[in-house]
Amino acid sequence: MDTNKxxxxxxxxxxxxxxxxxxxxARGRVVYSRVGKGMGLVFTAIEPEQRGTLATWLAExxxxxxxxxxxxRSQRVLMTIPVRVSGQNVLGSPFEEETHTRAISAHGALxxxxxxxxxxxxxxxxxxxxxxxxxxxxxxxxxxxxxxxQVGVEFMLPNPMFWHVAFPPKxxxxxxxxxxxxxxxxxxx
Numbered sequence: 096m097d098t099n100k101x102x103x104x105x106x107x108x109x110x111x112x113x114x115x116x117x118x119x120x121a122r123g124r125v126v127y128s129r130v131g132k133g134m135g136l137v138f139t140a141i142e143p144e145q146r147g148t149l150a151t152w153l154a155e156x157x158x159x160x161x162x163x164x165x166x167x168r169s170q171r172v173l174m175t176i177p178v179r180v181s182g183q184n185v186l187g188s189p190f191e192e193e194t195h196t197r198a199i200s201a202h203g204a205l206x207x208x209x210x211x212x213x214x215x216x217x218x219x220x221x222x223x224x225x226x227x228x229x230x231x232x233x234x235x236x237x238x239x240x241x242x243x244x245q246v247g248v249e250f251m252l253p254n255p256m257f258w259h260v261a262f263p264p265k266x267x268x269x270x271x272x273x274x275x276x277x278x279x280x281x282x283x284x
Contacts, residue, residue, distance in 0.1 A: 101125070101134035104219070104228055110136060119148045126230035126251040135229065135252040170262050171200045178206060179221040185211050193223075197245060201255035201262060203231060207243040212236065220248060225259050 102108060102125045110123040121142070127135035141149065174196060181191040190210045198205040204220070212218070212233050221228040235247030255262055 096136060097133045099131060101128040101130065101132075104128045104230070107139065108136070110138065114152065117148055117152075119145055119152070121145055121149075127228075127254055127257070129227045132227075132256065135254065137230070137251045171198050172260060172262060173198050174258075174260065176204075176258060177223040178204070179223055180206065180208060180210075180218055181221070182212070182216060182218040185213065194243075199258050199260065201253050203234065203247065203249040204258075205245055205247050208246045209243045212246060218248060220250075222257055222259075225257070227257055229254060229257060 104125055104127070106125045106128075108123055108125070110119075110121050112119045121138045122140035123136035124139050125134050126137045138149075176196045176199060177193070178196060179191060179193055181189070184190045192208060192210050194207050194209075196204045196206050206220075214233050214236060216233045218231055218233065219228055220231045230251045231248040232251065233246055234249040237245040237247075250257070
């Protein structure tokens, strides 16, 4: 939602969207909030008659090409960014942990976490440098890497601006004309 005065993270509010003569109403919760940048909402309660309106609008906005349906949602960038992760541990006690990313995308990140988390768990992820926070969900846990498992988190809403990084275009590959050439090193005796 584009607004100069976003509501605080976690605020529950009523949502009303109009498109032409159509009206959609639902209850929502703020999952991203940044002064001057706006806020993101997730719907928490939608009446059955409103679901039809939303389904129609979403169907109209979907890309229909096979390429769009089968490509990666966004490019991933290997980048270390300091973050703060908070939520509840498996015992229900609040936790907060300073860590960093291994990879980022417009849809989430791969982070190292020492606190035990579970798939589907909701967390708050804060970008320490940008002083921004948003809600995310644990989508993947890889416990085989080290003492600190790599945890894939997915934003509740895609947010490429959260990282303050210009992501490569969706069609980018290492063979893209703008890609830097891979330098081969030779061993000397």
